[in-house]
């Protein structure tokens with residue numbers, strides 16, 4: 001049977017077909033749908049862990065007990081999971097363990113563009129890289145097989161284009177599952193004290209040599225010899241871009257990017273006249289090819305940054321711009337993603353903006369508040385960083401920083417990596433205020449559950465951690481709960497907390513507007529009474545998508561009506577089809593110009 | 599048959615991804631190879647969204663080259679102007695008349711281009727203008743803008759109607775199906 005699947009759905013399907021029944025992960029674009037798809041298969045265990053390090057440790061535990069386990073994360077998630085990763089490479093596993101790293105060239109939804117192939121080399125773990133959904137489904141099976149055979153964790157690397165594009169996949173009947181789980185005692189192998197780890201270290205090198213040999217005969221490292229004038233070594237999505245524009249050149253398509261098949265590369269190089277290495281991001285393959293003494297063109301013509309496309313590949317190899325018609329020359333207003341109408345984060349950042357504090361931000365939907373007009377976030381490094389950074393900043397500034405440093409973090413992000421730095425704030429007696437933007441879900445990545453939502457990935461009821469109690473237990477004495485849609489109270493509470501000595505936490509709680517479970521009846525949309533609007537623009541400071549500025553005739557000099565004495569240049573208007581009636585703008589309007597649509 | 603390309607563009611939340619899913623299912627049912635690509639994650643947050651669809655006997659790249667797309671379906675008037683370089687000079691353009699203001703326009707810092715349709719008409723021979731919100735409302739579901747535009751697209755492709763209807767049936771729950779079938783046909787008739 002054929003089905004149109006995304007790369008992510010295909011990975012989940014492949015894992016299921018080959019008998020994997022265990023997966024752990026933490027959401028992160030572009031990897032999230034792998035877990036969501038896997039969780040829907042019958043008889044599987046799939047969980048959202050609070051962060052990627054925990055997810056990997058859960059996967060390692062399952063694999064030590066003999067399971068075929070899959071661990072799923074986005075590229076930066078591997079940074080979080082790196083500590084166990086480097087050492088599970090030493091121990092190996094008893095069952096099978098595949099770690100999926102979904103990289104994001106072009107930073108479509110990420111804070112950096114790291115090339116995680118480097119982790120494969122760094123941690124001495126083999127890595128496979130599919131180029132479309134069919135391969136994604138096949139390669140995850142191969143990854144499990146390699147993991148079992150070589151007693152090693154295996155990486156499967158995807159990129160945003162592979163994960164999020166859809167193509168036709170042939171489905172197969174899932175293999176019957178054998179339960180191979182058992183307690184497995186082998187302290188020498190699994191207790192990584194120096195004396196044992198030294199021995200395993202040697203095993204790792206032996207394994208790499210065996211994998212290098214295996215790579216030579218691995219059928220997914222394949223040569224396509226056509227026109228011998230030009231040969232291209234490539235892998236993943238760039239292979240498709242090249243095939244699209246140069247059907248007749250010769251290819252060495254690598255399904256395994258670590259370790260590389262050195263003999264095959266030499267053979268391919270000897271059969272073509274001019275050799276290119278086509279890879280997005282780092283010259284990972286190119287440098288290794290050159291180290292073999294083989295001349296190859298790579299980053300001399302292909303960019304280091306951003307994902308490629310067929311045009312980039314064509315231009316780089318032919319060296320010429322094609323005669324293309326260009327029409328889109330006129331500058332258009334940009335259209336960045338924005339907080340939704342009615343988003344609970346908007347109120348918080350409006351209030352913070354009034355307080356003129358430095359806002360040490362974090363990652364989530366609320367990061368979008370850095371943009372005009374809210375401009376409510378002044379730094380963002382990685383998940384969880386807001387808390388530690390606010391503390392460091394407040395300590396460095398001393399008295400100067402009192403009442404001026406706020407850290408802002410989402411609920412999912414807080415549970416991911418905000419707890420330890422908050423403990424530190426209590427321990428080292430910080431003066432900063434932390435705001436937890438609790439919208440009761442992981443919104444940015446598409447509304448996933450987390451340990452405070454009360455539900456698991458597979459939809460079962462679970463304990464939901466009580467955030468105020470958790471925060472108190474960490475040693476924070478001043479904990480306040482506010483509704484961010486109540487601008488006045490939110491503002492007053494923040495002011496009080498900033499004035500107090502010592503650390504405090506304000507939890508701003510209101511459900512995300514996209515959240516299904518707690519959806520209440522939508523509020524009535526609002527409108528602006530053109531007679532009452534004075535054109536003061538205060539409502540526009542919210543940056544709410546349905547509110548726009550309309551220049552009126554008054555701007556041309558003929559003031560008609562409106563507030564006397566003030567020259568109106570225009571008025572605010574609300575697009576009733578997009579307004580969800582949250583009422584923030586009504587709270588701000590001093591002239592009573594904003595009312596419900598009749 | 600060479601690879602053909604369709605580009606669907608618009609704003610997050612307009613149902614672009616669902617429309618392109620239905621399109622791809624129809625193409626696949628017709629026995630062709632098909633790939634599609636879009637970048638989502640922040641799609642619901644009101645940013646630009648595009649979905650590339652490419653089909654033929656054997657498709658490699660899921661994204662199109664410049665001057666290579668046969669049909670552009672633009673779900674938002676101004677957005678049309680962002681993607682013109684992708685369209686073949688003899689390509690078809692379908693434009694929804696809906697205007698969604700980006701933040702800079704809302705704030706009065708930038709102007710919304712008033713002449714989008716006229717300027718596209720000057721550059722391309724086949725331009726179809728669709729008042730999708732009105733047709734969707736007429737079909738009984740104001741959210742069915744995407745299905746109206748899919749209908750408008752369907753009349754530019756040679757897939758049999760039965761295949762389209764089957765793909766719609768698969769995509770919508772019984773509750774939503776009727777309005778969406780209606781929306782599709784209203785779009786197809788434009």
Ligand SMILES: Cc1ncc(C[n+]2csc(CCOP(=O)(O)OP(=O)(O)O)c2C)c(N)n1
Nearest residue numbers: 028077363364365410411412413442443444
């Ligand atoms: C290490 C790491 N893992 C995952 C992500 C992807 N990611 C970005 S923000 C976020 C969570 C957002 O949830 P929350 O903090 O609740 O904020 P919301 O989006 O709901 O406002 C995730 C999973 C990331 N950037 N880094």
